[in-house]
Amino acid sequence: MPKLLFDPKKHPDWILPQTAEWHANLALESGGYKYPWKSVFDEPRAEVIFTEKISAFLHQNARVLDVGCGHGEFTKTFEHRAKEIMGIDVNEGYIASANEGASESIKFLVVDANKPLPFFDDSFDVIYTKKGPWLFHKGMEEGHRIIKPGGTTLGLYHCGTDGGLRSLFPGLYSPHPDSYLEDITAKFESQMSESNLERIELRIFEEVEYLLAPEDVLIKKCFGQKESLKKIVWQECLKDVEDIFYQHTTPRGLRVVNYHALMVGRAR
Ligand SMILES: C[S@@+](CC[C@H](N)C(=O)[O-])C[C@H]1O[C@@H](n2cnc3c(N)ncnc32)[C@H](O)[C@@H]1O
Numbered sequence: 187m188p189k190l191l192f193d194p195k196k197h198p199d200w201i202l203p204q205t206a207e208w209h210a211n212l213a214l215e216s217g218g219y220k221y222p223w224k225s226v227f228d229e230p231r232a233e234v235i236f237t238e239k240i241s242a243f244l245h246q247n248a249r250v251l252d253v254g255c256g257h258g259e260f261t262k263t264f265e266h267r268a269k270e271i272m273g274i275d276v277n278e279g280y281i282a283s284a285n286e287g288a289s290e291s292i293k294f295l296v297v298d299a300n301k302p303l304p305f306f307d308d309s310f311d312v313i314y315t316k317k318g319p320w321l322f323h324k325g326m327e328e329g330h331r332i333i334k335p336g337g338t339t340l341g342l343y344h345c346g347t348d349g350g351l352r353s354l355f356p357g358l359y360s361p362h363p364d365s366y367l368e369d370i371t372a373k374f375e376s377q378m379s380e381s382n383l384e385r386i387e388l389r390i391f392e393e394v395e396y397l398l399a400p401e402d403v404l405i406k407k408c409f410g411q412k413e414s415l416k417k418i419v420w421q422e423c424l425k426d427v428e429d430i431f432y433q434h435t436t437p438r439g440l441r442v443v444n445y446h447a448l449m450v451g452r453a454r
Contacts, residue, residue, distance in 0.1 A: 188430075191357035192422035194407060199415040206276070212410040213279025218257025222409065223402040226438060228394040232446040233316075235391075236342040237263060239450060240314050243338040244268050248311040251332070254318015258284025258294050265289055268312070274299065275318070305332045314340040322451065324380035333453040339383065341449040345370045345390070347406075349443025354430050358407055358423060367445070374447045383451030390447050396439030400424065400431040403440065 194200055201208045212219060241264075244250065248268040252261040255273030257280045264271055274297035275281050284294040297304060299319040309332045313321060320341050321329025333339060346366075352359040363369070371390050378388050397403055404427060408416045431440055 188353075188356055189426060191355055191426055192419065193357045193360075194411070194415060194419050195360075197415055197418065199412055199418075201411060203410055208410045209277045210279065211412060213277055213283070215413075217283045218259065218280060220257070220259075221406075223405040224398040225395045225402060226398070227396070230393075232342060232344075232391070232393045232444065232448075233260070236314075236316060236340070236448065239340055239387075239448065240264065240312065241267065243312050243340075245311075249309060251305075251310045251313045252318075253299055253313060253315040253321060255284060255294065256280045256318075258288065258292070260316055261292060261294070262288070265292060274303075299328075303328045303332055307331050308334045310334065311337045312340070313337070314342075316342050317344055320377065320449075322381040322383055323377065330382055330453060335453055337453045338386070339449075339451050339453065341447070343374075343447045343449075345445040345447055347395075347442050347444050349392075349394070349441060350434070351403075351440075351442045354434055355403060355427065358403070358427070370445065370447060374449060378449055378451065381451065382454060384454055385451055387448065387450040390445065393444040393446060395442050395444055396436065397431075397442060398439045400428040403427050403431060 201211060244264065244267045246269060250264065250268045250271045252273040255261045255275050258273050261271060261273040271292045273284055273292065273294045276296065276298045278296050281294050281296045288294060299321060311334055313329065313333050322339060346362065348362055352361045367390065374388055378385055404419055404423060408419055434440060
């Protein structure tokens with residue numbers, strides 16, 4: 187039986203990832219939603235696939251919305267590729283970072299996507315989100331209201347990491363159920379079919395990443411957590427994590443697999 191490692195999720199200082207409190211801490215500590223661990227990837231990277239998908243729908247007259255844009259780094263990659271690009275996020279710290287050095291053609295606004303959106307009907311040709319709020323859930327009006335008929339919406343969601351990571355570091359990471367891939371496929375299938383979108387594509391795919399050092403296993407686990415908790419995790423786990431890491435690493439680093447969901451739909 188592999189040794190059960192310290193579980194930081196059970197510590198009272200653990201902040202539930204992706205909550206407002208967690209994003210607020212991340213914005214305070216790093217100014218943006220940036221992965222702090224060091225790694226390399228096999229091609230193609232999920233982000234590159236998503237960039238190419240979005241690019242296929244851009245043109246010089248397009249109006250584009252990035253929902254949950256974080257610190258705007260990804261939004262800015264589309265600069266000069268459309269008439270107008272807008273990024274919205276509920277987190278003020280991220281939007282403050284996004285506005286630093288932003289050009290005139292890209293606007294960033296603090297907006298809660300769960301509330302009525304400050305845009306006219308039929309405003310956007312392309313609405314996308316990279317791991318942010320999906321505006322086309324069943325019963326949601328706002329996404330359909332602000333996208334033009336025939337406009338395109340795209341979503342990329344990170345659906346967790348495994349490829350052995352979870353069994354190598356039990357306790358620190360929890361196992362996925364055996365039905366994990368079927369479950370996420372079913373979740374996105376129903377999300378897509380319940381929306382009022384014409385389906386263009388739905389794909390669950392794997393991306394291979396190599397964590398470069400034992401610390402990166404801990405940095406990944408503690409992404410967005412407070413420094414005080416990180417200190418405890420390092421004290422409790424680093425030695426064991428180093429042993430396991432060096433037993434299993436490849437010449438490129440410790441191989442892990444990220445699961446992603448890609449959705450592309452057309453507004454009717
Ligand atoms: C996982 S992060 C992704 C950030 C960025 N899109 C990226 O890929 O780097 C999710 C983002 O959605 C934002 N978000 C969560 N709920 C939101 C809401 N109700 N309205 C607007 N943004 C929201 C978060 O603040 C965060 O920036």
